[in-house]
Amino acid sequence: MKLLASLTLAAVVSTLSVPAMAQFQKPEDAIKYRKAALTVMAAHFGRLGAMANEKVPFDAKAAAENAAIVEELSRLPWAAFGPGTDKGETRAKPEIWTEQAKFKKGSDDLVAAAAQLNVAAKTGNLDNLKKAFGDAGKTCKACHDAFRKD
Amino acid sequence: MKLLASLTLAAVVSTLSVPAMAQFQKPEDAIKYRKAALTVMAAHFGRLGAMANEKVPFDAKAAAENAAIVEELSRLPWAAFGPGTDKGETRAKPEIWTEQAKFKKGSDDLVAAAAQLNVAAKTGNLDNLKKAFGDAGKTCKACHDAFRKD
Known part of the structure; x- marks a missing residue:
């Protein structure tokens, strides 16, 4: 239970420190930025998945490095879903802007899960990584x- | 000189810890990834530039947050310039692969400068930020x- 408690604390602290830096010149800049942040996060998340699913050998150092990047990147995309960024080269559904509280909760859940994933990866234990990867x-x-067109 | 020494040390330590995680299924995945990492880095670098150039008021907290992201992102693109990633949706010049030592030095210089920028931003002093932003x-x-087609 000690691990769980520290995972939860880390997640809460991390959620509180989400920076709100919505500074884009044009809506298309915001769209490009948020897609880029999600692309980088997905690449590193995928490397953790390959370990969690035992497609590649577990490498504790690589897991910790990838999870740190996932945590850092998990905070970034959300400030770029501002008003007026619903049109253009995006698969974002209108519900993002009509159901803002639900969208906010969804992104907060990811940020918290990414923080837990980083803590779990740093334990160097594959079972912890598997659990946290699944949750994330x-x-x-x-x-x-809920929010992305296929 | 004490500040300069700690800036230099931070830069060296950071350069040494660059992770080498070249794990892409297809060349186009690597190209998409490196462009995404550079896009995110450029967005945060631009926010520091707006402060350094006094287009927006200096905000020490925002500067520190943006610089931390720039430092983290500065390490990522380079592992995605592997063999076979010279063709496709990229402005990368062939010289990246024919002048690897020079390209490596160029990316190492950025990683070091980004680490210095992060240290400078954390001093909360606009003049330090201006200097480090210019160097970066x-x-x-x-x-x-040298390496990007216009």
């Missing part, structure tokens, strides 16, 4: 199902 | 001039 993956899927 | 900008330009 659910937060990705929940938002994609 | 030179490393961007050097590589773009």
Whole structure:
């Protein structure tokens, strides 16, 4: 339970420190930025998934490095979903702007799960990584199902 | 001189810890990833530039947050310039692969400058930020001039 408690604390602290830096010249800049941040995060999340799913050998150092990047990147995309960024080269559904509280909760859930994933990866234990990876993956899927056009 | 020494040490330590995680399924995945990492880095670098150039008021907290992201992102693109990633949706010049030592030095220079920028931003002093931003900008330009098609 000690691990769980510290995972939860880390997640809360991390959520509180989400920076709000919505500074884009044009809506298309915001769209490009948020897609880029999600692309980088997904690449590193995928490397953790390959370990969690035992497609590649578990490498504790690589897991810790990738999870740190996922945590850092998990905070970034959300400030770029501001007003007027619903049109253009984006698969964002209108519900993002009509259901803002739900969208906010979805992104907060990911940020918290990414922080837990980083803590879990740093334990150097594959079972911890598997559990935290699965939990984080659910937060990705929940938002994609609700808020992303396929 | 004490500040300069700690800036230099931070830069060296950071350069040594660059992770080498070249794990892409397809060349186009690597190209998409490196462009995304550079896009995110450029967005945060631009926010520091707006402060350094006094287009927006200096905000020490925002400067520190943006510089931390720039430092983290500065390490990522380079592992994605592997063999076979010279063709496709990229402005990368062939010289990246024919002048690997020079390209490596260019990316190392940016990583070091980004680490110095992060240290400078955390001093909360606008003059330090201006100096470090200018130095980092030179490393961007050097590589773009040598290795990026316009």
